[in-house]
Amino acid sequence: MEIRIENLQMRYGVKEVLSIEHLRFEQGKTYGLVGHNGAGKTTLFKSITNIIATYSGDIFIGDANVKEDNKVLLNVGIVLDGMSVYQDHTGWFNILYFSGLRGEHHEEEARRLAVELDLLEALEEKVSNYSYGMQKKLILLIALLHNPKILILDEPFRGLDLKTVAWFKEYLKALTKNGQTLLISSHVQNDLETLCDEVVVIDKGRILESIDLVEERKTAVRLLLTSDNHGVATILKEYNFPFQMNKEGLIKLDTANPLWMEVYHQLYSQEIMITEMSKAPVLADKLN
Numbered sequence: 001m002e003i004r005i006e007n008l009q010m011r012y013g014v015k016e017v018l019s020i021e022h023l024r025f026e027q028g029k030t031y032g033l034v035g036h037n038g039a040g041k042t043t044l045f046k047s048i049t050n051i052i053a054t055y056s057g058d059i060f061i062g063d064a065n066v067k068e069d070n071k072v073l074l075n076v077g078i079v080l081d082g083m084s085v086y087q088d089h090t091g092w093f094n095i096l097y098f099s100g101l102r103g104e105h106h107e108e109e110a111r112r113l114a115v116e117l118d119l120l121e122a123l124e125e126k127v128s129n130y131s132y133g134m135q136k137k138l139i140l141l142i143a144l145l146h147n148p149k150i151l152i153l154d155e156p157f158r159g160l161d162l163k164t165v166a167w168f169k170e171y172l173k174a175l176t177k178n179g180q181t182l183l184i185s186s187h188v189q190n191d192l193e194t195l196c197d198e199v200v201v202i203d204k205g206r207i208l209e210s211i212d213l214v215e216e217r218k219t220a221v222r223l224l225l226t227s228d229n230h231g232v233a234t235i236l237k238e239y240n241f242p243f244q245m246n247k248e249g250l251i252k253l254d255t256a257n258p259l260w261m262e263v264y265h266q267l268y269s270q271e272i273m274i275t276e277m278s279k280a281p282v283l284a285d286k287l288n
């Protein structure tokens with residue numbers, strides 16, 4: 001399902017927190033949302049899911065306006081950072097309770113996810129005994145359980161161990177292959193770089209730009225580490241070949257440039273070896 005936002009204005013008192021003329025999240029794509037603290041990411045997520053309804057303007061999920069037809073939200077799963085569940089009850093109680101609210105029951109799927117998340121045994125215990133990461137896993141499990149058509153995740157990886165983050169990223173990649181739409185906010189650029197099709201940059205409640213990572217990935221910009229990076233820089237300058245040397249001394253250039261073959265032969269003839277060549281991260285460059 002797609003999400004469409006038209007003329008959204010949101011204020012807390014006199015403070016304008018969101019001002020978005022038009023924004024569309026297409027079905028089956030993964031979107032990242034980046035912005036400084038207080039930029040409005042969480043407020044946007046809360047508005048889309050009707051947790052906040054004091055905005056002016058319209059938000060559509062599919063054809064339904066969420067303010068007028070909030071049943072459409074049954075298609076949406078949301079995990080907000082700092083969200084909580086019932087502490088004095090077990091993990092299982094929470095799973096059954098929240099599934100019941102939706103009129104659904106997916107015990108087998110819950111068990112399968114709990115095994116993947118290494119949480120199965122803990123589900124018998126009270127949530128108050130859980131670590132922060134375990135609570136986060138439980139909240140994710142509950143959100144994933146009903147297989148929502150739209151999944152909104154606010155800082156989903158914060159507090160999770162590396163193994164769980166890796167599992168979760170693969171899980172999310174598989175979801176979009178099935179046509180689900182994902183919105184993810186994260187302060188970790190690498191997380192968004194590896195997952196997202198598009199990254200929306202938000203600042204003081206306004207959309208600054210939208211970065212199409214799918215297009216950006218098609219370019220042939222590479223980072224090189226060589227046996228003599230300064231020697232390479234000298235050769236590149238002789239050829240007027242555009243390049244940058246980053247803080248770590250790696251050379252960044254576009255190997256699709258027609259001059260690259262000539263430069264490459266020149267390096268070879270001067271016995272300069274390329275010891276490492278990797279795809280340059282797109283997002284870090286765009287955002288910094």
Ligand SMILES: Nc1ncnc2c1ncn2[C@@H]1O[C@H](COP(=O)(O)OP(=O)(O)OP(=O)(O)O)[C@@H](O)[C@H]1O
Nearest residue numbers: 012013015017035036037038039040041042043044
């Ligand atoms: N309940 C509230 N009352 C008043 N102002 C609020 C409230 N919630 C958020 N704000 C303000 O709204 C603005 C946007 O906050 P929001 O939480 O959406 O930002 P964010 O981009 O998610 O930030 P972060 O990256 O720190 O999570 C901030 O200036 C914040 O102070």
